[in-house]
Amino acid sequence: MSANANAALLDVRDVSKAFGTVEVLRAVSLEVKRGEVVSVIGPSGSGKTTLLRCVNFLESYDSGSIRIDGKEVGYREAATRQRRSERDLAAMRAETGMVFQSFNLFPHLTAAGNIMLGLRKVRGKSDAEARQIAEHWLGRVGLAHKADSLPAELSGGQQQRVGIARAVAMEPKILLLDEITSALDPELVGEVLAVVRSLAEDGMTMLMVTHEMAFARDASSRIVFMADGSVSAAGPPAEILGAEIENERLRNFLARFRASHF
Amino acid sequence: MGYALNFNLIWRHFDKLWGGLLLSLELAVISIAIGIVIGLVLAVWYVSAGRVVRAVIAAYVEFIRNVPLILLVYLVFYGLPTVVDIAYSAQTSFIATLSLYSGAYLVEVFRSGLEAVPRGQIDAGKAIGLTPWQRLIHVRLPTMLRITLPALSNTFISLFKDTSVASVISVPELTYGAQWINFNTFRIVEVYLVVTAMYLLTGYALLFGLRLVERRFRAAR
Numbered sequence: 001m002s003a004n005a006n007a008a009l010l011d012v013r014d015v016s017k018a019f020g021t022v023e024v025l026r027a028v029s030l031e032v033k034r035g036e037v038v039s040v041i042g043p044s045g046s047g048k049t050t051l052l053r054c055v056n057f058l059e060s061y062d063s064g065s066i067r068i069d070g071k072e073v074g075y076r077e078a079a080t081r082q083r084r085s086e087r088d089l090a091a092m093r094a095e096t097g098m099v100f101q102s103f104n105l106f107p108h109l110t111a112a113g114n115i116m117l118g119l120r121k122v123r124g125k126s127d128a129e130a131r132q133i134a135e136h137w138l139g140r141v142g143l144a145h146k147a148d149s150l151p152a153e154l155s156g157g158q159q160q161r162v163g164i165a166r167a168v169a170m171e172p173k174i175l176l177l178d179e180i181t182s183a184l185d186p187e188l189v190g191e192v193l194a195v196v197r198s199l200a201e202d203g204m205t206m207l208m209v210t211h212e213m214a215f216a217r218d219a220s221s222r223i224v225f226m227a228d229g230s231v232s233a234a235g236p237p238a239e240i241l242g243a244e245i246e247n248e249r250l251r252n253f254l255a256r257f258r259a260s261h262f
Numbered sequence: 263m264g265y266a267l268n269f270n271l272i273w274r275h276f277d278k279l280w281g282g283l284l285l286s287l288e289l290a291v292i293s294i295a296i297g298i299v300i301g302l303v304l305a306v307w308y309v310s311a312g313r314v315v316r317a318v319i320a321a322y323v324e325f326i327r328n329v330p331l332i333l334l335v336y337l338v339f340y341g342l343p344t345v346v347d348i349a350y351s352a353q354t355s356f357i358a359t360l361s362l363y364s365g366a367y368l369v370e371v372f373r374s375g376l377e378a379v380p381r382g383q384i385d386a387g388k389a390i391g392l393t394p395w396q397r398l399i400h401v402r403l404p405t406m407l408r409i410t411l412p413a414l415s416n417t418f419i420s421l422f423k424d425t426s427v428a429s430v431i432s433v434p435e436l437t438y439g440a441q442w443i444n445f446n447t448f449r450i451v452e453v454y455l456v457v458t459a460m461y462l463l464t465g466y467a468l469l470f471g472l473r474l475v476e477r478r479f480r481a482a483r
Contacts, residue, residue: 086394094391104382108404118390
């Protein structure tokens with residue numbers, strides 16, 4: 001156990017990042033405590049996905065600090081900005097699971113094979129052990145019968161559930177979900193969200209970028225609203241998505257969102 | 263128009279052609295195998311290297327691609343041994359030449375294949391904690407090979423035809439066999455008709471087989 005159970009598992013502090021002259025993140029800070037589910041909402045281009053990709057260092061950032069369980073993610077120390085070695089980075093990333101908008105399954109591996117790769121090569125499990133774990137998680141996401149199917153033989157919803165199983169099988173400290181239902185046909189969204197909900201009930205710590213407002217409201221402990229690269233509002237769902245909203249940008253965003261979804 | 267086709271002399275010496283065909287195939291298979299190794303190593307090196315290494319690899323590729331194969335064959339077989347103290351048979355010399363030749367083409371094929379691996383797959387590899395080397399072996403190379411398989415088959419087919427160049431340094435492959443029969447029987451039309459058919463049929467058979475392999479892998483995509 002960590003020294004302080006109340007300390008944030010993920011601590012993002014004043015993170016800024018620019019692509020050339022475009023500032024995508026401006027001093028973003030947020031915390032995710034153990035067992036919490038935090039949703040990040042906001043208009044496209046607000047930096048949500050970039051923020052998520054910084055958390056497992058798929059993107060570097062220019063300043064600020066990101067700590068998971070007290071350990072600086074991409075750099076040896078936030079102050080010196082000395083990048084970790086690739087080996088270190090790989091080890092750090094193994095502690096965070098990520099599920100992608102476009103699934104990103106390995107096309108040459110079966111559903112089970114996708115899950116087993118990290119277990120074998122990163123966690124050092126034997127083939128048999130990895131297979132057992134893969135089958136367990138495929139069962140959890142309702143795909144026990146698809147263990148030996150290739151990604152091309154699966155529907156989008158099924159692929160995404162394999163994607164989730166691949167991430168959680170590594171037993172990460174935190175799961176990052178990047179708009180995981182945005183590429184799915186509407187009728188397939190439900191099956192994926194059901195899996196996420198059951199993981200939340202198990203106490204999995206999650207940070208998710210989503211456009212599913214109803215889901216964010218029901219499944220999140222807190223919601224963070226981002227606009228123009230910074231956190232514009234944050235709080236419990238009832239407050240952020242409630243009837244009385246003072247934050248004008250958030251109000252406009254939600255109004256536009258409702259208008260476009262009905 | 264008084265020429266009457268007569269294939270009897272061709273059949274009598276058919277062993278020259280059959281043996282030649284087998285040698286042509288052997289030359290092509292060995293050369294592409296070595297060429298694949300050269301191509302893979304240099305392509306992987308290229309995409310991760312600095313400017314100097316890139317320039318050297320690019321120079322090799324450009325050199326090979328802009329010099330006629332027959333000239334390369336002469337250079338390696340006649341030129342090289344006069345400059346440096348080495349000796350090799352015509353056949354070894356040709357295999358070396360054709361390997362370097364196919365290697366240069368395959369560097370380009372593999373390099374563009376590596377660059378065509380979707381970013382998302384590499385991200386997924388990173389996200390589960392694979393090291394760069396593991397990502398190369400388990401994520402990038404399998405996808406790259408799938409992408410490049412059609413180009414690889416085409417390279418192999420043209421390499422099979424290119425083995426005919428070995429006749430200029432008397433490697434007894436198929437074209438050399440044809441020349442031998444021609445010189446000894448003067449049945450030029452017949453022998454080249456037969457040899458053309460042999461190249462054509464073998465080329466088609468190879469293409470057919472390789473397309474089957476490709477289809478198998480495409481299905482697994």
